[in-house]
Each structure stands twice: as C-alpha cells, then as structure tokens.
Amino acid sequence: MIRQQYNDISAIYDILSEGDDGITHFRLNVVKILKTLPKNAMILDCSCGTGNHAIWLAKQGYQVYASDISDGMIACAKVKAEKEKLNINFFRSSWEELDEKTNEQFDLVVIPGNSLSHLENNEMMKHTFNTIRKVVKPGGSFFFDLRNWEKTFKENNMPKQDFRVEGKDGVFTVRYSYEINGWNTLCRMFVDMHIADEKEYKRYTFNFFPIGYYQLHTALLEAGFGSVERESYPDGNYYFAIAK
Secondary structure (H helix, E strand, C coil): CHHHHHHHHHHHHHHHHCCCHHHHHHHHHHHHHHCCCCCCCEEEECCCCCCHHHHHHHHCCCEEEEEECCHHHHHHHHHHHHHCCCCCEEEECCHHHHHHHCCCCEEEEEECCCHHHHCCCHHHHHHHHHHHHHHEEEEEEEEEEEECHHHHHHHCCCCCEEEEEEECCEEEEEEEEEECCCCCCCEEEEEEEEECCCCCCEEEEEEECCCCHHHHHHHHHHCCCCCEEEEECCCCCEEEEEEC
C-alpha cells in the first residue's frame, strides 16, 4: 500500500518538501554523529525519498547507500545523483527486507522525515528494528526522527493546513487533513493538491501509525541495541533518537 502511495506522488514530492524545517533540523542533529565517524564511513539512508539527504551525505565524502520502498522515489533520486555526478548505491527495499537486499553493514543507518510513522502495526515495527540492527555494524548507530505522538494527542495539535507553493509547473495550492483513529491504529493523512490551470484538486492518501516513544524504546532494546537516547525539536512536536 505505502509503496503505491509514494509512487503516485514521487513526481511532485519535492514540491511538498519545499521549505520543510524538518530537513534543516535533521541535518543539524545528524552532523553531531557524523563528526564521530571515520571519513570513509558507510551510511545507509533507508527512507531516501527523492535522494536529498543521501546526496548531501555523499557530497561530504561518505560511502552512501540509499533505499526506499517506492520505485518512483528511487528513480527520481537516481536522476538527481547522476546530475551531481555522485556514486550512490540506490536500491528498492522495504525496511523489513534490508538484510536480504544488501550484504553490507553500515556505520550509520538513518530514517529521516518522520518516515517511521508509516509503520503499520507493532509487529512491523519489531521486524523493522530487528532487520536494521542486522545491517548496523558493531559500534554503529541508528538515527531517526519522529512526531512526538504523546504531545500530539495531548494537545490535539494536528490541524488542517492550507498553503501555496510555486513549482516549475505553476503555483500549487496544498491542503493537509487527517483522520486520527487513536493509538496503535492505522490513521490517514490526506494531501489535496491543485494547480492553477486545473479545475479540481487531486487527492493523495497516506497511511500512518501513531507510535509512542516507550513502544519504540522497548522495541529497539529488544532488537539488540544497547542504548536509546532522544532529543526534542525546538517546538517539541518532533524528536530525534539515536540507538547504538
């Protein structure tokens, strides 16, 4: 399901990401980890989308591998990397398949962009963390960011959003709305997009699964990570976590 959802939106994904503060926050925090890595460190971005973080990492001289569940997103990422003349090893994979799709182990594995919210249930979360642990080198790290769902539910702070962005194909009006069904339940996000010369909005639907930090922390330790630490975004609506 999620593969098709992101295939459908891959061509316009960068328009939706334009001006996303989360990208800046993610990079500012992951830099702290990069400073501890050897210059030739191997890094896997296993939710690479259209390749922006992978390309940023490759430009700094790291050996970068990048995967995504969506063929469409991988195709867009490859085009960008080729334009930059960067050697990034792209491959299509779900999180649960990583140890089957690559024989490598990595100094750092990252899942940026609140992507873990797309886990569909607790079993999928456990399977994902077990698999990621297998592809992290001994002494390596797993770094990700995620919405602070405890704060979200407490404050009911997922309001509808309505904004305009300018792309090469014109001005887009974008609307975000949500169907929240509670903890440990599949929920949905709706993205409605309208281009100036079109008559109607086009709707894209994405599933997500609210996960509490206690659940994540427990599952990571059970997967074999020895420690888990987190740090909140400035607004507290998201947090970073590192498992070692």
